[in-house]
Amino acid sequence: MRELKIFSGQANRPLAKSICNFLHLPLAEITLGKFPDGENFCKIEEDIRGRDIFLVQPTCPPVNDNLMELLIMIDSCKRASAERITAVIPYFGYARQDRKDEGRVPITAKLVANLITRAGADRVLTMDLHSPQIQGFFDCPVDNLYAAPVLQEFASSLPFGEGERVVVSPDVGSIKRALGYAKRMGGKLAIVDKRRDNAMETRQEHIIGGPIEGKVAFMFDDMITTGGSICGAAARVHEAGAREIFVAATHGVLCGKAIEKIRDSKITTLAVCDTVPVPAEKRLPNLQVLSVAPLLAEAIKRIHHDQSISILFDKSDE
Template sequence: MYDHLTLLSGRAHPQLAGEIAEYLGIRLASVELSNFPDGEISLKLNQNVRGRDVFIVQPTSPPVNDNLMELLILMDACRRASAERITAVIPYFGYARQDRKDSGRVPITSKLVANLINEAGADRVLAMDLHAAQIQGFFDTPVDHLYAAPILDRYFRSLNIPDKDLVVVSPDEGSIKRTLQHNNNIGGTLAIVDKRRKNAIETQQANIIGGPIEGKVALLFDDMISTGGSIVGAVNVVKEHGAKEIYVGASHAVFCGPAIKLLSEAPIKEIVVTNSLPIPDQDKLSNLRTISIAPLLGEAIRRIHRNESVSHLFD
């Protein structure tokens, strides 16, 4: 079935790539990766990829610049080694926050990075939960966009929380569409945290729209947890409005800056994330649960390789 499929990984998340290889029943291709004394990346493919359908697993996670550059170099090496098709498998796509010009004299970095990936040799891109869906249109090649929501929803349904005791909460107005989908799949009532920006670096969260919250189990969802400020602010508001228990679900555990401190001090019963990014041991909170996306990515890779529908994964 996989005579012409080659799966390889950079150094960003080899554990996830290994789980995908195990799902597919194949071995990861051998790649030598190191750094020159000045920090430049040195790379050599130890396996013939001529005429192969190559999938490169590399989230652009912190250190973002190093991992992005490594992805570009991996694709260039495969292109120059005459790979038939190259698919960049990017479980977490960095540089996604600046996806439009919201003020003068600013870049659109997500478009720039899409151009770099295309120019380096990507024939397709496989991504998960892009920060903004329109980023798919920044690529000049096909993009298969996966969602972690079904995986997260399956876990929360397994908790068997009675529908009458459950409220699904959007941490801000921008996450309403995502939260509605979770609400439709899990059940319960819907509430929204009213978040208002005080200035360029501060936001204020005080009010709840919808509900009720008091005495209920609250589920809060976001696409990523970066510094933790927004989600912890929403959690505190929900707690102040009388939530009995609070769970948080997110696709990407970026966990930078004060995130670990804020999350450890917040009244959260459980934080449920995927393994789209590696989580260092020092960042593994006692109430953190990680769910693997390897079967989802592995099945998508299998379908792309066999020219089958990827959208059927979500039917």
């Protein structure tokens, strides 16, 4: 069996270290930095010829820097004769533009997928893609894990009975996800009718289903970026009479004025996974960070041993 080595970019080293801890492996040595003109520099500090290499690097903000660093790491490993290179991308950036919804716009998700495969990645391991069809943009195998077991464990740990819960979909596109959680947790299903005014602004019109009054509302999403949609949905749910509102999302990107919006919102607790690092200045008292390191570590172990990882999808929200 070829030797397993895990390297980390600069985007989320704590997650890479946690994965290594679960696998009882040291984090492999790599030197990353920049030349004086801002170009990225990379040097693999270990012999990786014939090894099975996993590169942990979410393409979170600063997206362009982290993406370029990932591409350079892949190229470095390819030229150092690694046997197999798996790009572990817990959060896949540039995922929003996955189709041409108007004239003269790019399909950026496909472009980035091409860059990663052409750089030399033999496989991609990711989590909760914004659109599942992005898997088909890659010309290599893609394992898209779901954070549903981690988010489900958080929600189930709260001391509320089935009769007190209502699972709220923050928009029509999240109905399937919300329905999955409602079936597993128990409780009614409600949907917030979200209207998008432009790429940056949304508004919440009506609530379908329920009832919500006097209930504890749970909202699940794949990512929170500026916080506008989830905070708007929380405000509408609060107006409908929910006594507490819990939000759980896989990717806490939390850019722009997201922290201010969440701080001023009616959200009781917001839980996000550590696919994207949450710096200390963004850790509000009602913010919890859940780790997906055990899930990613198990997937890496199974991929390394050429075992099926289907069992990791059994609790998904699909």
